Amino acid sequence: MIETIKILTESFGPSGRESKVREILIEMIKDHVDGYEVDKVGNLIAWKGNVGKPVVFVAHMDEIGIVVTNEIRGGFYRIEPVGGVSPYTALNRRYVLEDGTVGVVGMETETVQDAKKNMTNLSFDALYLDTFGKRVDISTFGVYDSYFYQNGDFLVSKAMDDRVSCAVLVEMVRRLKEPKRKFYIAFSIQEEVGLVGSSVLAYPLDVQEAIAIDVTDSADSPKSFKRHPMVIGKGPAIKIKDRYSISDKRIVDKLIKVAEDKGIPYQLEVLTFGGTDAAALMRTREGIPSATVSIPTRYIHTPNEVVGKDDVENTVRLLIEYVRAV
Ligand SMILES: [Zn+2]
Structure with a gap:
């Protein structure tokens, strides 16, 4: 998975110019999904499995x-x-x-x-x-102009926001063979300029719930944000709220239960600013219950966004078990 993160974060893809990243993602997933399509505005949507009430997992392809x-x-x-x-x-x-x-x-x-x-x-x-x-x-x-660097458990690169989550979804479909429950993965465009792709991507999908995967502030450096509990190394952060949305309580409870049942470390997130694709997905059609799973990250929106390798691995595990559990 480290190689996948390196390839994706080093790719060129600011908002509105996601085509190279989309091509790379198609190559990475096409042999591991039952089908995929690119919608009219450029979101990449893939699916796997065929029974049950589908959930869509969304990560954004674009970078600042x-x-x-x-x-x-x-x-x-x-x-x-x-x-x-x-x-x-x-x-x-x-x-x-x-x-x-x-x-x-x-x-x-x-x-x-x-x-x-x-x-x-x-x-x-x-x-x-x-x-x-x-x-x-x-x-x-x-x-x-930045490149990927690894120091032990720390992974450093531009565009971890949100290609590290794209890598999580790629890894998820590679590992989750013949899932019982149908699910979608989607890679959205133009999140960084206002959740543009996610505002429309779920319209044609008959999904019951949506989970955005994104980065969040990690408050573990000297004098970091004192009202943020999230830190690198304690597992995926199950978002309670940020400025633009409050995660659906039922999905939050299910995520917590899956993590506890399977012994996957997790933390709870309250972010005092920011927003994710979940805010747009919640407003789609008649409303899709939505939540966010976050990867704690230092120095967001800089050339050196830092995430923890174990947190990324545990995010993959949490999503796989979530699909299996419901
Ligand atoms: Zn961002």
Whole structure:
């Protein structure tokens, strides 16, 4: 599974430009599912098994990024964030664009006062992308130029949000041979810009419940968020709530029961900000009861998102046992 995570996180796929990731995912799952389709907007949906009340597990394919807006002068460009990118995180980062161009984000610093002012209240207005003289087209998308790194139980890469969950779903269908209960896995588009893909992906599916798999804040570094209980290493986090939705209590209770019956470590999650595809799935059609299972992650939306190997493994186990149990 480590290799799957490496391949997926290192792939290029900011919101709205998910096609490469989708092609890789199709190759990874096609021999392990009963069928798959790509819907009109680009969500990838696959299914397995044929009896029972189906559940859909959803992970998003897209990652945060940037898009080139206009040229300042030869080789220097203005950029706009795609999804939740802090200008402080973008500053001095190396980016790779969809045409292969590599650039570095710099900040206008005409005077010392300017520099102080910009650093106190940094915005994308003061930033530019330096492509070292190479011309790029307006509207070119880019992502952090980062690579996968493993140190013991810690896995580090860009786009763990949410390709680590895509890897979980791939691993799930590889291991779950001939399931009794039918289930779907879905890889959504444009989650980072407003849960776009998940707003429509479940419309044609006759599903009884939906579970989003995503990353969540891990509050285990010095002076990390003091109202967050989630930490790396204690297992998948069964979400109680975030800012955009409250997980369906019946699904939460079932997840807890499955984890306890099978001896799978888990933790409960209350996130004081953020949201996942579950918020959109809950609003689909006449309403689909939805919940989220999260993987605790440090440094979310940076080139170095950190997850725990055991948490990922236990997330796969929890989802497999969930399908088997119901
Ligand atoms: Zn995200």
